[in-house]
Amino acid sequence: MAPWSVIAVAIGRLTATRRNANLMKGRSQWFVAVRQPYPERLSLGNPTRYKTVLIRPNYLGLAGQGVSCATHARRRHHQLRLPPLDLVRLRRSGEGAVDMAAGAVPSSIPGLRTRDCGLSFAKSVDFARVSCAPGQPRMKLRRRHAAVIRSSSNSGSEIVELQSASEGSPLLVPRQKYCESLHKTVRRKTCTVMVGNVALGSEHPIRIQTMTTSDTKDVAKTVEEVMRIADKGADLVRITVQGKKEADACFEIKNKLVQKNYNIPLVADIHFAPAVALRVAECFDKIRVNPGNFADRRAQFETIEYTDEEYQEELEHIEKVFSPLVEKCKKYGRAMRIGTNHGSLSDRIMSYYGDSPRGMVESAFEFARICRKLDFHNFVFSMKASNPVVMVQAYRLLVAEMYVQGWDYPLHLGVTEAGEGEDGRMKSAIGIGTLLQDGLGDTIRVSLTEPPEEEIDPCRRLANLGMQAVNLQKGTVPFEEKHRRYFDFQRRSGQLPVQKEGEEVDYRGVLHRDGSVLMSVSLDMLKTPELLYKSLAAKLAVGMPFKDLATVDSILLRELPPLEDADARLALKRLIEISMGVVTPLSEQLTKPLPNAIVLVNLKQLSTGAYKLLPEGTRLAVTVRGDEPYEELDILKLVGDITMLLHDLPYSEHKLSRVHAARRLFEYLEGNSLNFPVIHHLQFPEQIHRDDLVIMAGSSAGALLVDGLGDGLLLEASDQEYEFLRNTSFNLLQGCRMRNTKTEYVSCPSCGRTLFDLQEISAQIREKTSHLPGVSIAIMGCIVNGPGEMADADFGYVGGSPGKIDLYVGKTVVKRGIAMEHATEALIQLIKDNGRWVDPPAED
Numbered sequence: 001m002a003p004w005s006v007i008a009v010a011i012g013r014l015t016a017t018r019r020n021a022n023l024m025k026g027r028s029q030w031f032v033a034v035r036q037p038y039p040e041r042l043s044l045g046n047p048t049r050y051k052t053v054l055i056r057p058n059y060l061g062l063a064g065q066g067v068s069c070a071t072h073a074r075r076r077h078h079q080l081r082l083p084p085l086d087l088v089r090l091r092r093s094g095e096g097a098v099d100m101a102a103g104a105v106p107s108s109i110p111g112l113r114t115r116d117c118g119l120s121f122a123k124s125v126d127f128a129r130v131s132c133a134p135g136q137p138r139m140k141l142r143r144r145h146a147a148v149i150r151s152s153s154n155s156g157s158e159i160v161e162l163q164s165a166s167e168g169s170p171l172l173v174p175r176q177k178y179c180e181s182l183h184k185t186v187r188r189k190t191c192t193v194m195v196g197n198v199a200l201g202s203e204h205p206i207r208i209q210t211m212t213t214s215d216t217k218d219v220a221k222t223v224e225e226v227m228r229i230a231d232k233g234a235d236l237v238r239i240t241v242q243g244k245k246e247a248d249a250c251f252e253i254k255n256k257l258v259q260k261n262y263n264i265p266l267v268a269d270i271h272f273a274p275a276v277a278l279r280v281a282e283c284f285d286k287i288r289v290n291p292g293n294f295a296d297r298r299a300q301f302e303t304i305e306y307t308d309e310e311y312q313e314e315l316e317h318i319e320k321v322f323s324p325l326v327e328k329c330k331k332y333g334r335a336m337r338i339g340t341n342h343g344s345l346s347d348r349i350m351s352y353y354g355d356s357p358r359g360m361v362e363s364a365f366e367f368a369r370i371c372r373k374l375d376f377h378n379f380v381f382s383m384k385a386s387n388p389v390v391m392v393q394a395y396r397l398l399v400a401e402m403y404v405q406g407w408d409y410p411l412h413l414g415v416t417e418a419g420e421g422e423d424g425r426m427k428s429a430i431g432i433g434t435l436l437q438d439g440l441g442d443t444i445r446v447s448l449t450e451p452p453e454e455e456i457d458p459c460r461r462l463a464n465l466g467m468q469a470v471n472l473q474k475g476t477v478p479f480e481e482k483h484r485r486y487f488d489f490q491r492r493s494g495q496l497p498v499q500k501e502g503e504e505v506d507y508r509g510v511l512h513r514d515g516s517v518l519m520s521v522s523l524d525m526l527k528t529p530e531l532l533y534k535s536l537a538a539k540l541a542v543g544m545p546f547k548d549l550a551t552v553d554s555i556l557l558r559e560l561p562p563l564e565d566a567d568a569r570l571a572l573k574r575l576i577e578i579s580m581g582v583v584t585p586l587s588e589q590l591t592k593p594l595p596n597a598i599v600l601v602n603l604k605q606l607s608t609g610a611y612k613l614l615p616e617g618t619r620l621a622v623t624v625r626g627d628e629p630y631e632e633l634d635i636l637k638l639v640g641d642i643t644m645l646l647h648d649l650p651y652s653e654h655k656l657s658r659v660h661a662a663r664r665l666f667e668y669l670e671g672n673s674l675n676f677p678v679i680h681h682l683q684f685p686e687q688i689h690r691d692d693l694v695i696m697a698g699s700s701a702g703a704l705l706v707d708g709l710g711d712g713l714l715l716e717a718s719d720q721e722y723e724f725l726r727n728t729s730f731n732l733l734q735g736c737r738m739r740n741t742k743t744e745y746v747s748c749p750s751c752g753r754t755l756f757d758l759q760e761i762s763a764q765i766r767e768k769t770s771h772l773p774g775v776s777i778a779i780m781g782c783i784v785n786g787p788g789e790m791a792d793a794d795f796g797y798v799g800g801s802p803g804k805i806d807l808y809v810g811k812t813v814v815k816r817g818i819a820m821e822h823a824t825e826a827l828i829q830l831i832k833d834n835g836r837w838v839d840p841p842a843e844d
Contacts, residue, residue: 177400178397178400178486178487179439180439181439183476185436185469185474185475187202187470188440189408190409193335193410194333195267195285195286196265196266196286197263201410202410205467206436206444207442208235208443208456208460209234209235209443209445209459210237210445210453210456211237211239211447212238216240216241216242216250217245222239223256226239226253226262227257227260228453229453232453233456233460235264236286237264237265238266238288239266239268239284242272242273242276243276244276244279246276247276247279248279251282253266254283265285268284269288270289271294271344281325281334282328286335287329289322289336289338289339290341292340293346294322295317295322306351319370322367326371326374330375330376330378337381339382340361340381340384340394341384341385342360342385342390343386345360346363349363357394357487360383361397361398368407381411381412382413383395384416385415385416388415388430388702388706388735389736390792392434393487395413395435396440410443412441413443414428416748417447419746419747420448420450422690424446424448425695426694426702426731426735428447428698429458429696429697430703430736433465433695434702434706436466437466437659437660437699437703439469439470446462449748449758457691461691474654474660475656476660477627481664483667484666484709492675492710493675493711496508496513496677503596509553510554510581510598510643511581511643512712512739514739515711515713515733515736515738517713517726518581519535519555519556519714519715519722520555520557520558522558523561523568526561526568526572527567527568529571529574533545535726536552536555536726537726545574546578550741550742551580552580553580554580554581554583555575557582558585558588559588560588560589562592573595576595581643582596582598583600583621584597584600586610589614598619598620598643598644599619599620602622602623603622603628603633603635607635611639619643622639622644622646624646624648624665625649626664627661630668633668636674643676644677644711645676647661647679649661651683651685659699659703662678662704662709666709677711678711679710680701680712680713680714681714681716683716686717686718690720693715697715702736705738706736712733713729730742742770743770743771743777744775745776745778746776746780746792747780748779748781756799756805756820758779761797761820762779765779765797771838772836774836776792776795777793778793778797778798778808779796779797780797780798781799794809794810794834795834798813800817801817804820805817805820805826807823807827807830809830814830
């Protein structure tokens with residue numbers, strides 16, 4: 001069956017509604033009915049295999065009379081009265097305008113599609129729209145053309161614009177709100193949730209937390225670990241509670257901490273164990289439940305067909321199992337986190353929504369509806385994934401749906417299984433930092449495969465970054481944003497350099513199709529060419545450089561060597577010959593010209609024509625801030641030979657937001673059909689801490705790359721090691737799912753469930769497999785999130801029982817019960833058996 005059924009619009013008698021469609025009746029009314037086999041991607045109505053929606057404007061073509069709406073879902077019937085709407089005019093390219101009847105319904109009702117009209121509508125912030133011009137032929141809409149709905153009532157939005165979902169698509173998608181402001185950081189307003197004596201919410205600082213790694217039954221060790229964490233400055237501590245013995249130990253842990261004057265709130269981490277949750281709610285301050293496995297069985301990754309009755313029965317089962325915990329939390333004044341994990345969605349949710357952000361949100365909403373039904377509101381949400389792109393999409397969709405519903409619950413942010421070292425910090429900075437820049441997030445955890453107290457420092461740095469952006473309301477001049485894709489990743493790919501006739505060198509390699517890395521080079525580095533080539537990660541053959549998988553693509557040379565410095569100029573010539581771009585300022589190129597260099601200019605030099613002093617055909621790189629008046633940016637339309645733009649906004653301008661200024665720049669480029677590649681150029685102050693550099697790069701450039709905005713990076717920090725800057729650049733691109741230059745690891749942070757020394761085993765596996773770019777390996781301490789998170793990995797190494805390891809290919813277990821001492825070699829053999837192994841390169 002097709003994903004959508006046909007709907008018909010006409011004036012006539014109501015006909016029997018069959019599987020595909022039908023409606024219509026009366027002279028003064030017209031009806032639209034649609035059966036939808038699967039819920040619309042941006043809809044959060046109660047899931048059911050089929051839904052019928054009836055839209056009934058009072059009179060076709062008569063504006064301002066109001067709209068009544070009936071929905072039928074799982075044998076429920078709701079009547080809604082909506083504000084009156086004006087008649088809509090939809091402009092079509094080159095074909096004039098078409099009058100259309102329009103209606104609006106709350107967004108909990110699914111979107112509609114009409115093949116007759118060639119128009120489709122998804123939902124928006126506070127309502128979904130439907131409109132149709134009966135008898136009109138199919139319309140081919142371009143993204144830049146949109147329908148506008150005007151409300152004749154005084155309430156709500158006066159004008160809402162609908163855009164085509166993609167170039168040439170008939171699907172019109174209303175802009176959906178996911179944050180308070182699109183041009184500055186404004187913290188999303190939330191209610192206050194009390195976790196013991198700590199308040200979470202928009203009226204309070206961003207709280208930081210971590211999780212113990214000791215066996216919860218070892219009371220003394222767990223108490224010692226909690227004390228270390230508290231002394232480091234955490235606001236909350238989470239402890240895994242997997243069984244009755246651990247639940248009993250929690251009472252003793254709490255008492256011993258109180259005796260030692262430690263009142264830090266404790267959070268119980270619950271999976272698969274409703275009875276355990278009921279027990280521990282009597283002593284801990286907050287209960288984290290995973291909607292994917294609290295009442296459902298462990299996912300088998302099976303597609304299950306449900307009837308409406310069967311689906312309803314499962315929801316009733318969840319309510320029966322979950323309600324006692326809600327009542328107990330109300331009784332004891334406990335808080336709750338409804339924490340969805342991308343890796344542990346139930347088979348039921350995945351059968352309806354797939355392994356997707358949409359499924360993550362609906363999974364959490366099922367539990368939230370029960371809380372609200374029982375008048376319990378002391379809870380927060382989380383939407384964690386090991387993939388920062390998925391994580392960001394899930395949180396945005398969650399918040400968008402909360403805006404629709406009028407909910408204001410706080411958010412716990414985190415990228416799960418981030419890993420260790422700079423990789424783990426970078427993934428967390430990309431995911432958490434992106435959302436903080438949009439004013440989202442009230443408590444955060446940076447999950448690292450390191451001792452839990454080591455998570456506190458990067459967590460605090462991220463929280464400080466978020467609070468500073470909120471307090472300063474960092475942003476840029478207001479602008480209208482029409483093109484950025486908030487909820488699904490679609491990369492804007494700039495036009496890579498094309499070789500022109502008569503050019504002496506090949507410019508096609510100065511940028512990389514999957515994301516480019518540029519580095520700044522000093523004159524001193526040119527004095528030792530072979531060391532320079534190695535610093536740029538170029539391979540050497542008989543002293544000559546050539547590009548490899550993770551070689552820098554282009555360099556910025558702020559000062560050219562003197563004309564008489566033959567050795568330095570020869571080194572640059574050899575780089576240019578291997579298609580490495582050499583970017584140098586206009587003043588340098590005019591006084592000490594370097595053949596085939598790319599010349600860096602600013603907008604003023606373009607508008608005054610100073611660049612015309614260069615030989616005709618010279619390639620240009622243009623540096624822009626993003627907050628310039630559009631009149632100044634218009635010069636970009638008139639100048640040829642622009643190879644790339646460098647987006648460079650100084651950090652010294654504290655109230656300007658690099659992220660929002662860049663979004664404004666991309667909006668201008670897209671609106672004017674300018675497809676120049678854009679490089680994010682970040683210049684860091686001297687003496688910046690390495691963790692701050694990683695977090696600022698991930699939060700600034702990463703926040704744009706996860707939306708598909710940007711084609712590469714240029715990170716500058718004069719007092720940092722060159723290799724560190726280069727690796728950070730490649731890590732950032734890989735963390736944003738762009739350019740893979742090394743093995744990807746999905747590594748859990750360890751907890752009381754972990755069945756082996758995660759840090760030791762992770763180091764061992766990395767040492768033997770780190771040379772496999774394009775291969776992803778999951779290293780999981782236990783089975784709780786294992787198979788699901790390995791949807792993002794090629795191979796999995798999972799603790800199955802004490803001393804035993806299970807190996808996976810994707811989500812499928814292929815070997816069980818391998819003795820730990822042989823498991824790493826077995827993993828390597830598994831990679832070989834699947835044709836993904838290459839021998840490590842010989843050291844130079």
